[in-house]
Amino acid sequence: MITKTFTVLNPAGFHVRPIKAFVQAASQFPCKINVINKGKKVNGKSSLSMLTLGIAAQDEVTLEIDGEQEEEAMKVLGELLVKIHE
Amino acid sequence: MTQQLKGIGASPGLAIAKAIILKSEAYFPAKSQVEQPELEVQRFRNAVREAREEIGQIRAAAEEKLGAEKAEIFEGHLFILEDPDLIDVIEDKIGSEAVNAEYALHEVSQSFIETLNQMEDELLRERAADVRDVCGRVMNRLRGVENVDLSQLTDECIIIAEDLTPSDTAQLNLDAVRGFVTEIGSRTSHSAIMARSLDIPAIVGVGPDIRSIQAGATIVMDASEGVIFVDPNPEELASFGEKKAKYDQRKAELAQWVNRPTVSSDGHRIELAANIGKLEDVQKALDYGAEGIGLFRTEFLYMGRSELPSEEEQFNSYKYVLEKMAGKPVVIRTLDIGGDKELPYMELPKEINPFLGQRALRLCLERQDVFRAQLRALLRASRYGNLKIMFPMIAVLDELLEAKRILEEEKQKLVASGVEVSSSIEVGMMIEVPSAAISADIFAKEVDFFSIGTNDLIQYTMAADRMNETVSYLYQPCHPSILRLIRNVIDAARQEGKWVGICGEMAGDLTAIPLLLGLGVHELSMSAGSILPARELIGKLSRTEWETLSKQALSMRGQTEVLSFVQEHQ
Numbered sequence: 026m027i028t029k030t031f032t033v034l035n036p037a038g039f040h041v042r043p044i045k046a047f048v049q050a051a052s053q054f055p056c057k058i059n060v061i062n063k064g065k066k067v068n069g070k071s072s073l074s075m076l077t078l079g080i081a082a083q084d085e086v087t088l089e090i091d092g093e094q095e096e097e098a099m100k101v102l103g104e105l106l107v108k109i110h111e
Numbered sequence: 112m113t114q115q116l117k118g119i120g121a122s123p124g125l126a127i128a129k130a131i132i133l134k135s136e137a138y139f140p141a142k143s144q145v146e147q148p149e150l151e152v153q154r155f156r157n158a159v160r161e162a163r164e165e166i167g168q169i170r171a172a173a174e175e176k177l178g179a180e181k182a183e184i185f186e187g188h189l190f191i192l193e194d195p196d197l198i199d200v201i202e203d204k205i206g207s208e209a210v211n212a213e214y215a216l217h218e219v220s221q222s223f224i225e226t227l228n229q230m231e232d233e234l235l236r237e238r239a240a241d242v243r244d245v246c247g248r249v250m251n252r253l254r255g256v257e258n259v260d261l262s263q264l265t266d267e268c269i270i271i272a273e274d275l276t277p278s279d280t281a282q283l284n285l286d287a288v289r290g291f292v293t294e295i296g297s298r299t300s301h302s303a304i305m306a307r308s309l310d311i312p313a314i315v316g317v318g319p320d321i322r323s324i325q326a327g328a329t330i331v332m333d334a335s336e337g338v339i340f341v342d343p344n345p346e347e348l349a350s351f352g353e354k355k356a357k358y359d360q361r362k363a364e365l366a367q368w369v370n371r372p373t374v375s376s377d378g379h380r381i382e383l384a385a386n387i388g389k390l391e392d393v394q395k396a397l398d399y400g401a402e403g404i405g406l407f408r409t410e411f412l413y414m415g416r417s418e419l420p421s422e423e424e425q426f427n428s429y430k431y432v433l434e435k436m437a438g439k440p441v442v443i444r445t446l447d448i449g450g451d452k453e454l455p456y457m458e459l460p461k462e463i464n465p466f467l468g469q470r471a472l473r474l475c476l477e478r479q480d481v482f483r484a485q486l487r488a489l490l491r492a493s494r495y496g497n498l499k500i501m502f503p504m505i506a507v508l509d510e511l512l513e514a515k516r517i518l519e520e521e522k523q524k525l526v527a528s529g530v531e532v533s534s535s536i537e538v539g540m541m542i543e544v545p546s547a548a549i550s551a552d553i554f555a556k557e558v559d560f561f562s563i564g565t566n567d568l569i570q571y572t573m574a575a576d577r578m579n580e581t582v583s584y585l586y587q588p589c590h591p592s593i594l595r596l597i598r599n600v601i602d603a604a605r606q607e608g609k610w611v612g613i614c615g616e617m618a619g620d621l622t623a624i625p626l627l628l629g630l631g632v633h634e635l636s637m638s639a640g641s642i643l644p645a646r647e648l649i650g651k652l653s654r655t656e657w658e659t660l661s662k663q664a665l666s667m668r669g670q671t672e673v674l675s676f677v678q679e680h681q
Contacts, residue, residue, distance in 0.1 A: 029203050034407060038232070039233070040235075041187060041238065045187070045190060048190075067196070068195065070195055071194050071195050071196030071197070072190060072191070072194055073194045073196055073197055073223050073242065073397075074196045076227060076230075076235055076238055077223070077226045077227065077230070077231050079231070079232060079235055081232075100559065
């Protein structure tokens with residue numbers, strides 16, 4: 026299992042569209058992906074659960090990934106977290 | 112396993128057909144255990160698939176109409192239906208707890224909706240609405256709920272609903288609907304009264320257990336007992352068959368009374384008429400041997416639509432009923448709206464006490480455009496039959512005089528313009544407000560007849576809303592105070608040589624009939640289905656018998672005493 030923390034840069038926080046992109050990407054990986062924000066941990070493959078994290082700009086979000094292709098998943102998903110969506 | 116539910120038999124009869132579930136806004140599914148969770152999971156998956164197809168179609172339509180960007184919201188909805196924390200969790204819950212899909216869906220989706228609703232960010236709170244929308248679609252598919260157009264039903268069915276509004280009931284396609292079962296309601300609620308007048312079995316007030324009924328389930332309903340079997344087993348089906356045979360036999364026995372006059376064993380003649388709400392009811396009234404129409408509730412011409420009916424449309428309806436009754440008396444009551452009967456398009460102000468508010472004639476005197484149009488339609492139709500016009504809800508003499516003045520004015524105008532109007536239209540009033548019953552001697556000088564509307568008269572006399580279950584025990588038709596009021600009305604009418612009818616539910620009540628006859632009523636108007644049992648009963652009674660009965664009942668202490676006394680003597 027690997028863990029890494031990212032700072033969300035999107036000024037509007039992490040909302041429906043970025044979450045959708047994140048969840049779609051996460052769902053491509055066979056590994057288990059957890060997203061942690063302000064002490065709450067949810068399944069990174071569920072957009073509804075991701076919504077309930079209420080991720081805002083400048084939040085420190087931790088990814089906890091375990092299983093096959095975990096390194097690659099961390100790279101792709103970490104980039105999505107810091108990417109600025111329109 | 113067969114499920115058995117119990118409610119209040121509101122309109123007698125037996126029926127068997129598939130359930131159709133009418134949409135209700137707030138739906139909280141009951142929890143039940145399933146024997147084969149894997150089949151339940153499959154049922155859930157099918158519902159999700161159907162909901163996806165439905166959303167896909169809506170998206171395509173929206174894209175065409177509103178553009179791709181606006182249609183994106185439905186893309187988001189489809190995405191929700193793929194969410195593992197929603198879908199997988201629901202499936203797990205069904206599988207591990209062996210519960211019904213509706214319950215699992217409700218529980219899981221509700222936790223998301225509640226969490227999202229509590230978020231500070233407004234945009235996130237809005238997502239709660241999306242989850243509710245999407246999950247609502249799946250729920251509707253699970254329950255087989257559709258926005259059913261009640262007039263377009265073609266397959267035999269039994270309607271399952273939270274409640275039916277009077278306009279719902281009026282729209283039922285009777286070729287398909289075999290009966291209805293509702294969660295709320297009482298014997299005297301409007302849907303129950305309508306069911307009796309339509310002569311279809313109805314069970315009301317079943318309570319929340321009704322929500323466990325699935326669309327398409329086979330329903331056996333015995334409305335005489337108020338019992339419902341869901342997906343009955345063979346034994347139950349067989350016993351239902353026997354019962355139905357007996358019921359049919361009884362119907363056949365009663366049928367011999369159809370074309371006979373209503374005469375007591377000692378030759379005293381009574382007129383039995385039918386209450387109707389819509390045009391189709393006229394044929395039913397004739398089929399059941401009605402000797403007239405004692406009450407045509409014209410408000411049903413105004414309900415279940417988006418604008419007032421035109422004078423022409425009303426004229427055609429009244430003419431139809433008068434012609435169909437071929438010279439038999441037809442009492443048409445002017446618009447009786449307000450109280451529990453609303454007309455959204457008239458935009459009536461909300462009242463704290465609608466039953467004590469501006470309803471019926473009070474409203475007509477205010478909205479004279481509406482009132483005059485109805486009176487003109489009635490007057491023009493008068494030459495096609497034996498019309499009697501009746502004003503509802505009169506409390507004081509001035510109201511009656513004003514209504515009569517307007518009627519006369521419209522009559523003069525029509526005659527002056529060359530329209531033929533019958534010269535023998537009787538004009539009467541409903542007695543349903545205690546003040547009118549008490550001062551009946553004054554009113555009797557101004558009308559040709561009275562018709563006692565017992566439903567309202569009882570509730571106004573007892574000061575108890577018959578729809579309010581906590582006080583509905585006060586709805587006591589045979590209470591001596593009601594009988595005394597009725598006697599007062601009849602005595603006053605007799606003094607002036609006028610006739611009195613009864614057009615409330617009490618008129619068709621076999622226990623009350625001997626008492627009413629004993630008090631001296633001339634006509635009883637009831638649901639068509641009640642006419643034949645009433646005619647049979649009257650044939651067995653004699654005038655001296657019922658006069659003695661009612662005389663004694665008048666001085667009793669309460670309804671219980673009256674009822675047991677009447678039953679002893681039947």
